[in-house]
Amino acid sequence: MEKTIVIDGKEVRFKTTAATPLRYKAQFQSDFFADLLKLAPLKKLFPKNLDVENMDVEKIQEAMRYLDFDLFYNILWSMAKTADKSIPEPLEWLDQFEVFPLKEIFPQVQDLINSNLQSSKKK
Template identity: 35%
Template sequence: MEKTINIDGKDVKLISSGATPIIYKNAFGRDFFADLGQFLKIAETANKSKKGQEMAALLPLFENGDIAIMYNFVWVYAKNADMRLKPLDEWLADFVEFPMFDFLGDVMELVMRSVTTKKA
């Protein structure tokens, strides 16, 4: 699946494919599917906060350092779209703002498509 999101005024192409978990493991030394569970918890917390609950619900995510997984997932989908992409820290430095929660729904769609099957 392919999606284009806008980050800080720049269009960023994201692709999910069978290679995504391998790219993730090679880049971060972590298992894609193990981190996926944490990603989904973070996304659920962020979604609840966005729907009117206090942003204070997000504080534990920042305190535990869990939020870094969100950046990893966005980067791995961007890397899958462009294998020449800079390493995560250098890539993030290219953006003045990185409003993760603004495009979280788009990233979630890619995540869900990568772990579910189409019905015949």
């Protein structure tokens, strides 16, 4: 599954394949699926149609305890690298962007992440 989104005026391709979790592990020495599970508590704290501007400060502080922004960047880099083998190492790749708004980017690629978690079992 593949998707192109615009980040800081640049078109960036993201893709997931069966190799994405292995690419992630090879680069970051961490298990892709275990790291995704670390983000699971956020679903309870953040509904799908989140209104951050009107959100309770205590709820935001609670959510911040769960966040490891490295996970977001690492997952996104792995999907971008899967789509385009020529992209550089993570820090060099991120340096190409003046802004990298995770709040806007991550929801756009959630379906790609979910595709790696889905079963292909026939009903």
